[in-house]
Amino acid sequence: MRLLCLCLAWLMVGIGVVGAFLPILPTTPFLLLAAGLFARASPRLEHWLLNHPLFGTSLRLWREKGAISTRAKTGAVSLMAASFGLFCFFGNPGLPLGAIVATAMALPALFILTRPAE
Incomplete structure (x- = not known):
């Protein structure tokens, strides 16, 4: 199950990164899914994503307060x-x-x- 969560999390990260460049594809929902999957499979990768210099702030803001800047x-x-x-x-x-x-x-x-x- 851990391996499945890791694979799905990396897939979500990939889709999220593509979404950063394509206006029709959102980024944040996929990265939120990735963070949730990383939380189940690898706390180290969850920490990396939540502290990412580009995406981390918005992910933490949503996770902690359900807020959008x-x-x-x-x-x-x-x-x-x-x-x-x-x-x-x-x-x-x-x-x-x-x-x-x-x-x-x-x-x-x-x-x-x-x-x-x-």
């Missing part, structure tokens, strides 16, 4: 709005598709905005 909230919601604007401008969707995409983006944005800020 104001900067991360602003960036996430702004990129969602910009993505929707580009989708509408270049894709010229009809009303039904536009409404589906708007809802699909609004629900995560609402979740992000209702989390405590730190």
Whole structure:
């Protein structure tokens, strides 16, 4: 079971790192999963991830307080709005598709905005 958790954790880290470069793929949820899996399999790797210079602060903030930094909230919601604007401008969707995409983006944005800020 430990080996399975380690393999899955590294897979989540890989997907999270790819998500740092692809706007459609989130980073933090995958790294949170990785931290949880590392907690079961390797406290040393969990410690490494939670103290990572780039990702550690946001992971610890979420784990300890369920909070998202104001900067991360602003960036996430702004990129969602910009993505929707580009989708509408270049894709010229009809009303039904536009409404589906708007809802699909609004629900995560609402979740992000209702989390405590730190």
